[in-house]
Amino acid sequence: MNNEGPAANGGLHLIPFRGLRYVPERVGSLAAVTSPPYDVIVRPDGLHHLESADPHNIVRLILPQATTAEDRHSQAARTLSRWLSEGILAADDEPALYVYEQRKGDILQRGVIGALALTEPSDGVVLPHEDVMPDIVADRAALMRTTAANLEPLLLTYRSTGNAVGATAVIERTIRHSPLLSTTTEDGFSHRLWCVTDAAELAEIHDDLARHQAMIADGHHRWATYLRLRGEHPAQGPWNYGLVLLIDTARYPLQVRAIHRLLRRLPVADALSGLAGSFRVRHLDIPLVQALDALAEAVAEGNAFLLAGDGRFHLVDRPDAGLLNRTVPVGRPEAWRTLDATVLHSTLLEHIWQIPDAPEHITYIHDAEAAATQAERVGGTAVLMHPVQEEIVRKLAIAGVTMPRKSTSFGPKPATGLVLRSLTMD
Structure with missing residues (x-):
């Protein structure tokens, strides 16, 4: 792993990783094994629907069902281990950053998925805008600790000049090629994923992002979880990074919902x-x-x-x-x-x-x-x-002022299950 951290460049530091992805031949369909983020699935009937869609739906990892919290987390770890050994999930051959696209009608979102170096809010690199609930952070930390995996990416936004340079240029070149995967989920969104492994293109993304700070659009509890687990693993290593999707909202604006x-x-x-x-x-x-x-x-x-x-x-x-x-x-x-x-x-x-x-x-x-x-x-x-206007959210975040918990919902959110990150393989 490249251990250069954000202190060396003052901005975002995104590194490649070996993505864990479903093997298409081993599941009914990619759409059937994906789900919304864990905190969007609030109804029991929604959970049952996802579990019934395919026996390998990712919800069995992000929201395992058992009597106690400890049993739930252990069950998720066992399920992940079994899916890896059975070839349901497999790691890509080499570390990569992943270009991710979502599209539905006039909505188009593109960004880069990678492992982001973790920073404190006081560093001014990754800015939260909402408070978190300690019990949820504790539960997510226990799940992540037990599975040793980042099961779903956070959604982070940054602002460029809006020109097709740096990371945006790499994205727009990459999408001209055939994707690693393509699927359409039942909500009508199409999803496509590409990998970027070329050293020059990785460097282009790295140098561009090093000039930017990001705001957490979705995933405050998971970011707090990343920071907690990093504190439990003080040595430099995979726990110093967390799985994120970075979106340049100057190029691809997000929607803000209540x-x-x-x-x-x-x-x-x-x-x-x-x-x-x-x-x-x-x-x-x-x-x-x-x-x-x-x-x-x-x-x-x-x-x-x-x-x-x-x-x-x-x-x-x-x-x-x-x-x-x-x-x-x-x-x-x-x-x-x-x-x-x-x-x-x-x-x-x-x-x-x-x-x-x-x-x-x-x-x-x-x-x-x-x-x-x-x-x-x-x-x-x-x-x-x-909904709150995005400019108000960003203004408060830059000022270091957090909003009441669950004040906003940015989207579209990345589908969970398209790419995972194992902390034992980085």
Whole structure:
């Protein structure tokens, strides 16, 4: 392994690795063995669907099912070992960086997958923008520690001048060749993967990325996991690097979506009664799409949320200014204090509804319809959010200010299962 770290160049340091990939002849189809990232799969029926798609679906590694956490992690390690020995998964012959493309309609995303040298936020090389939940970091660390593998890449973004130079030039030359793999998943996205092994092209990517810093778009918990495990392995080696997908958003802009909250133990009627005199509440007997449009209009004027769970929607906006002054922490930038997620957690969850931010009370769901449906199913309240602008996210990240956890969802997210990284082979 090349042990030159980020301190030597001050920017991103991405190195090749021997990717673990499914052997196409040993599985039903590549689409059938992939899955969304682990934290997007929130419904048991979604997990069952993926497990049923193919006996070797990657979900059996990223979300193994067993009675205890220890059993789950051990089961994943055994499954990975068995798939390697049976030739379900195999390592590529030589280390490579991987060009990855996702496409659906007008959406086109291209980037480079590699092993990135780990840095602290204070180094200013990789910038987080959200807080993390310690219990999730602990669980992901135990899984990664037991399997000795990076099972899915984080999504990181950086900004170039937008010209086809450096890494972007290599990407756009590489895609002219036949890919290593090509598949279309059931969400309609096509995925293609190429490897880059040429020394001159690797150097071109290296020199370009060394001039940039990156923001974590998706994968804060896995990044925190990487850092924790690096601390457990102080000697220079594979644990000093983590699997990432780097996207130049000047060339390939990402979409920013909201992450919604399911308040499992708060009925809608109780949620609404708690808001009396503090927020304006309007009841909407309209379809979800129209209700989300109404939310977007309200957000343009200030903090607003859409509550669901009783068969209709309730638009909550115009919070009392005095209430916000009393409940939102001071000493932070105004851009942070006025975030919907900040007001939700500080004013609504902590002060008005007094709901702990714990898994038994709050579930984070990426899909608005799924959040509303589950709220009706469990008799709880779904709080539907409007997306934050990417420029606000990046501005806060550069300033070193983290947003409340699960404030954003950048995408499209890389499919899990197309390329893995073993820490025993690097």
